Amino acid sequence: MIDVTDHGGVAVLRLNHGAVNALDLELLSALPGALSAVAGAPAVVLTGAGRCFSAGVDLKRIVEGGAPYVAEFLPALSTAVLALFDHPRPVVAAVNGHALAGGCVLAAACDLRLMSAGTIGLTELAAGVPFPTVPLEIMRHATGPAVSDLVLTAHTLDPGAARAAGLVHDVVSPDDLLPTAVRRAEHLAAAPAPVYALSKEQLHRPTHDRITRTRPLDDPRVLELWSSPTTAAILRNFLDMLSSRGK
Structure with a gap:
């Protein structure tokens, strides 16, 4: 589900879960544990297996799964994204293919984002679901004013456009993606570990303050909408549309 390999001390976590590394309860529940297991590594690279980072x-x-599954899934999503966002050591995203919706959020939770192929963006509104507080605020941290356009239009961007928008930091060829990500991770890890961790904590503090302030108000409404029969019907239609495009 999450393959872990050592690249000269840098821990590479590779999402390996189905054809497109779709985010489900099991994968999200595994991510915090995988990060804890590599807590001693000087840096982490997150990438995907196959043709997608995560769709x-x-x-x-x-x-x-309906409402019972949603009630477990949404907290697991926020917990997983926060575990990535708050990992004290450098975390580099090596976006090897499509990074959509929650996949885009996972990439945004990393300190540095490199991309080689595919498209990236926030497609939640196209699917008819709103953002939980944690993913939305992490996207705001990563992209600043660009977050409004990303959220409200549900546009997806190719690597060059993503770099222009500040969603990724650099575009790298597919063959060079992982070696470059490891090298950039090593460079970030050259800073003393306590200094890097504190600097990261300081940079993230405004995001955590917003999460603490707004989560009690917003997340119950998000859960209600994700769990509603109306949303289920919208999602069925969205899945049918995706299926017809793939034929």
């Missing part, structure tokens, strides 16, 4: 939330599981 986002497994919407079929959302529809099939």
Whole structure:
């Protein structure tokens, strides 16, 4: 589900979960543990297996599981994204293919984002679901004013456009992606570990303050909308549309 390899001391975590590394309860529950297991590594690289970094939330599981599944899934999503965002050592995203919706959020939770192929963006509104507080605030931290356009239009960007928008830091060829990500991670890890961790904590503090302030208000409304029969019908139609495009 998450393959872990050592590259000269840098821990490479590779999402390896189905054809497109879709985010479900099991994958999200595994991510904090995988990060804890490599806590001693000087840096971490997050990438995907196959042709995708992650195509986002497994919407079929959302529809099939209904409200009980959603009630477990949404907190697991926020917990996983926060574990990545708050990891004290450098974390580099090596975006090797499509990074959509929740996949885009995972990349945004990393300190540095490199991309080689595919598209990246926030497609939640196209699917008819709102953002939980944690993913939204982490996107705000990563992209600043660009977050409004990303959220409200649901546009996806190719690597060059993503770099221009500040969503990724550099575009790298597919063959060079992982070696470059490891090298950049090593460079970030050259700073003393306590200094890097404190600097990261200081940079993230405004995001945590917003999460603490708004989560009690927003997340119950998000849960209600994700769990509603109306949303389930919208998601079924969205999945049908995606299926017809793939034929």
